Amino acid sequence: MRAIRPKLRSHAKEHIVTIDTDSAPRLMFSGENIIMEDLPVGTRVIYPNRPMTPVANPKATIRYALNHPEDSEPLHALLQPGMKVTIAVDDISMPLPIMRTPDVRQIVLEIVCEMLADHGVDDVHIIIALGLHRRMHDWEIKRMVGDKVWDEFWPDRLYNHDGCDPDGMVLLGKTPHGELVEMNRRVAESDLTIYVNLNFVPMNGGHKSMAVGLCGYESLKAHHHPKAIVESSSYMDPPKSFLSHSFKRQGDLVEKTLKVFHIETVLNNRCFDGPLSFLNKNEDDFSETDRLKFQAMKWTLDKLPFAARREIFMRTPAAYELIACYAGACDPVHSRTLQKQNEQNVVDVQGQADILLMGIPYISPYNVNSKALNPLLVQVMALGYFYHMYRNQPLLRDGGVLILTHPCSDRFDPVHHPSYIEFFNRILTETTDAYTIETKYQDELAYNPSYVEMYRRGNAYHGAHPCFMWYWGQRGREKTSRVICVGADNATVPAIMGWETAGSIAEAIAMARGTMGRSAQITMMHHPPYMISDVT
Amino acid sequence: MHRASPKYKHSAAFYDVDGTLIKINIVHAFAYYQARHPSLIESAVRTIKTGASIPVFWAADKLSRKWFNEIFYRQYEGASEDRLVVLAEELFEDVVKPNIYARAKDLIDESRRAGVRQVLISGALDFTMRPLARYLGVDDLIANKLEFVDHYATGKLQKPFVAGATKADIMRAYAKQHDIDLAESWAYTDSFSDYPMLAVVGHPTACNPDFRLRSLARSYDWPVLDLDEEPDRAASRRPQGLARVPRQIRRHSPEN
Numbered sequence: 001m002r003a004i005r006p007k008l009r010s011h012a013k014e015h016i017v018t019i020d021t022d023s024a025p026r027l028m029f030s031g032e033n034i035i036m037e038d039l040p041v042g043t044r045v046i047y048p049n050r051p052m053t054p055v056a057n058p059k060a061t062i063r064y065a066l067n068h069p070e071d072s073e074p075l076h077a078l079l080q081p082g083m084k085v086t087i088a089v090d091d092i093s094m095p096l097p098i099m100r101t102p103d104v105r106q107i108v109l110e111i112v113c114e115m116l117a118d119h120g121v122d123d124v125h126i127i128i129a130l131g132l133h134r135r136m137h138d139w140e141i142k143r144m145v146g147d148k149v150w151d152e153f154w155p156d157r158l159y160n161h162d163g164c165d166p167d168g169m170v171l172l173g174k175t176p177h178g179e180l181v182e183m184n185r186r187v188a189e190s191d192l193t194i195y196v197n198l199n200f201v202p203m204n205g206g207h208k209s210m211a212v213g214l215c216g217y218e219s220l221k222a223h224h225h226p227k228a229i230v231e232s233s234s235y236m237d238p239p240k241s242f243l244s245h246s247f248k249r250q251g252d253l254v255e256k257t258l259k260v261f262h263i264e265t266v267l268n269n270r271c272f273d274g275p276l277s278f279l280n281k282n283e284d285d286f287s288e289t290d291r292l293k294f295q296a297m298k299w300t301l302d303k304l305p306f307a308a309r310r311e312i313f314m315r316t317p318a319a320y321e322l323i324a325c326y327a328g329a330c331d332p333v334h335s336r337t338l339q340k341q342n343e344q345n346v347v348d349v350q351g352q353a354d355i356l357l358m359g360i361p362y363i364s365p366y367n368v369n370s371k372a373l374n375p376l377l378v379q380v381m382a383l384g385y386f387y388h389m390y391r392n393q394p395l396l397r398d399g400g401v402l403i404l405t406h407p408c409s410d411r412f413d414p415v416h417h418p419s420y421i422e423f424f425n426r427i428l429t430e431t432t433d434a435y436t437i438e439t440k441y442q443d444e445l446a447y448n449p450s451y452v453e454m455y456r457r458g459n460a461y462h463g464a465h466p467c468f469m470w471y472w473g474q475r476g477r478e479k480t481s482r483v484i485c486v487g488a489d490n491a492t493v494p495a496i497m498g499w500e501t502a503g504s505i506a507e508a509i510a511m512a513r514g515t516m517g518r519s520a521q522i523t524m525m526h527h528p529p530y531m532i533s534d535v536t
Numbered sequence: 537m538h539r540a541s542p543k544y545k546h547s548a549a550f551y552d553v554d555g556t557l558i559k560i561n562i563v564h565a566f567a568y569y570q571a572r573h574p575s576l577i578e579s580a581v582r583t584i585k586t587g588a589s590i591p592v593f594w595a596a597d598k599l600s601r602k603w604f605n606e607i608f609y610r611q612y613e614g615a616s617e618d619r620l621v622v623l624a625e626e627l628f629e630d631v632v633k634p635n636i637y638a639r640a641k642d643l644i645d646e647s648r649r650a651g652v653r654q655v656l657i658s659g660a661l662d663f664t665m666r667p668l669a670r671y672l673g674v675d676d677l678i679a680n681k682l683e684f685v686d687h688y689a690t691g692k693l694q695k696p697f698v699a700g701a702t703k704a705d706i707m708r709a710y711a712k713q714h715d716i717d718l719a720e721s722w723a724y725t726d727s728f729s730d731y732p733m734l735a736v737v738g739h740p741t742a743c744n745p746d747f748r749l750r751s752l753a754r755s756y757d758w759p760v761l762d763l764d765e766e767p768d769r770a771a772s773r774r775p776q777g778l779a780r781v782p783r784q785i786r787r788h789s790p791e792n
Contacts, residue, residue, distance in 0.1 A: 414759070414760055443543060444543070447543060447544070447650045448739065449647035449649075450643075452646045453639065453643045453646045454761060457642055458765075
């Protein structure tokens with residue numbers, strides 16, 4: 001590697017670096033590997049903010065939140081001996097990568113369960129509010145909730161939500177917009193529900209917790225459709241998100257019908273630390289040690305087989321830390337949560353990009369502990385989540401070119417994603433039109449008895465889940481002129497999704513400049529950890 | 537709970553039985569009959585003979601399902617019809633019922649709930665399958681029939697034999713007769729020898745598949761369903777690629 005002159009950055013704008021002739025090459029994830037690429041002079045690289053200082057005492061912070069809630073009586077005041085309480089808790093789709101133990105949900109659960117026991121509340125169930133995600137494996141649940149809660153509640157009073165259980169779901173009603181609201185029966189029949197949320201992105205938490213985490217397929221259909229995605233600009237900006245408005249309508253009905261006490265936690269973005277902390281750095285600031293670490297890591301990853309590389313990443317949990325906890329009524333709690341989260345994740349960016357570069361990492365919310373990031377999930381990361389990580393206006397201007405790095409291998413986890421395989425190989429080869437898929441194929445996959453069985457008693461995502469993943473990228477597909485995949489190990493998979501391929505970043509940029517012109521503004525999003533661009 | 541009206545009015549789910557819905561096969565049923573002879577000595581002799589014949593049955597099955605049928609069902613020659621039928625109920629209670637896969641009934645219930653017609657299609661004998669069909673609540677049973685003359689088995693099967701490619705033919709005929717759209721139907725089997733029945737439907741599913749069928753299912757992107765896994769056991773499976781971590785460790789968090 002060539003000698004690199006450290007580049008000075010002013011603190012205020014340290015999250016944006018403009019590539020110069022002597023700038024270091026930039027590090028990008030490409031699935032289960034990392035690449036180092038020289039970028040053209042003038043390219044803007046956007047980094048996440050530095051991790052915020054964590055709270056000194058997480059347990060005290062949580063206890064304070066429970067005793068000083070927003071627009072609600074303290075939790076202890078809501079408890080009476082003999083009452084029926086259900087605790088709903090987010091699944092491990094967040095945070096990414098999974099966090100070190102103790103998981104923040106464990107800390108909250110231990111405090112809440114202790115408080116319930118102290119107040120003579122014995123009829124307590126803990127439900128993993130996974131919506132139509134896959135059932136969590138028992139070892140995943142144990143890791144998430146900790147030994148104490150596990151030993152006391154598993155398996156009779158600690159279990160996964162089942163959105164397809166005809167006896168386990170009830171219909172709460174319809175919103176004024178005609179959206180159905182289904183609810184887990186145990187929750188609907190409880191005197192009090194306590195929702196323990198781990199908030200990682202702005203689209204999560206708030207009314208989504210109850211309305212989606214504990215719902216069934218028919219109520220999810222109300223907002224998980226292509227039109228909702230296209231009309232959300234973006235879905236990471238709740239006031240401008242069709243999805244959030246729909247969640248709110250459903251959530252309002254839930255709150256009107258049921259007594260719910262919300263607990264939301266916010267984490268900082270300390271994704272890597274220890275020997276991997278160099279991955280958080282600006283490459284211009286790399287020390288000799290950092291470069292050696294990178295070279296060693298790169299050499300190892302290049303030599304290892306795919307499964308081994310994946311195992312290494314999956315066994316490296318993130319060092320996230322608690323930065324805030326709020327409790328009480330849904331709206332005020334979520335409003336404070338978003339404020340704190342934005343403080344950590346929002347970066348100011350001036351002007352849109354014509355060409356947007358992004359490395360796609362090995363993980364998404366839907367492949368934690370799976371065998372691969374399958375092509376549909378690569379798509380949802382690029383055109384869904386990363387494209388939508390903006391406020392005000394998109395980072396990539398309409399008609400711009402999106403360049404991503406990922407091998408796009410034809411790999412699926414048949415246990416976690418069985419319906420994805422059929423969706424990708426049968427349906428997507430017939431049509432890529434999300435609206436046609438919604439009307440023609442979605443219900444077919446949703447009510448396919450094999451997939452229902454795999455969702456309810458196996459560990460599979462719901463049959464219709466791949467359709468939602470395709471819709472998730474609909475706005476990105478409609479607003480970009482070209483998507484170019486760099487480093488794909490085959491041409492078929494990108495072609496099925498309507499993408500072009502390039503052998504290198506340089507080739508991809510040359511192709512993109514063919515559309516956008518020589519003077520096109522190029523921007524790279526440097527993640528993980530993720531950031532939200534406030535584009536003015 | 538609100539649920540969309542079933543869309544599968546013209547669909548059927550065809551289930552192979554041995555190895556797919558139950559852990560045992562037709563040889564178990566035969567051995568049960570042989571061991572239930574009125575004479576104790578005769579029962580013992582017949583049981584030993586059955587045990588000794590297993591390698592022959594296995595070899596015949598590997599070479600040709602037709603040979604296997606000819607050799608295997610010849611063992612029933614001379615058995616009285618009423619005895620076979622009466623013992624079939626006991627066979628179900630004692631042998632078949634405890635060996636139904638944990639999730640088999642759940643699968644059939646899900647399928648029925650979706651409005652799909654339920655059909656068992658088995659190479660086993662019809663009278664041994666009837667109690668199972670009744671228990672699972674399926675709509676129809678298609679199985680092999682022994683030929684009887686004066687209520688005694690001749691040791692031959694009535695044609696067509698329900699096996700291999702013939703299963704697919706029978707399914708086509710059944711579909712025509714009952715206005716079933718095979719493209720909107722399901723087939724479930726555990727064995728590569730039943731590939732034809734998977735090939736004629738729109739939604740083939742490999743259930744507890746043998747190695748060849750599992751490979752085929754991977755190649756053709758068919759779903760693979762492991763009904764033999766208890767829901768709790770299924771939940772403890774660690775799908776991650778590398779390394780067979782010892783079970784005790786595997787059930788804990790990676791860094792523990």
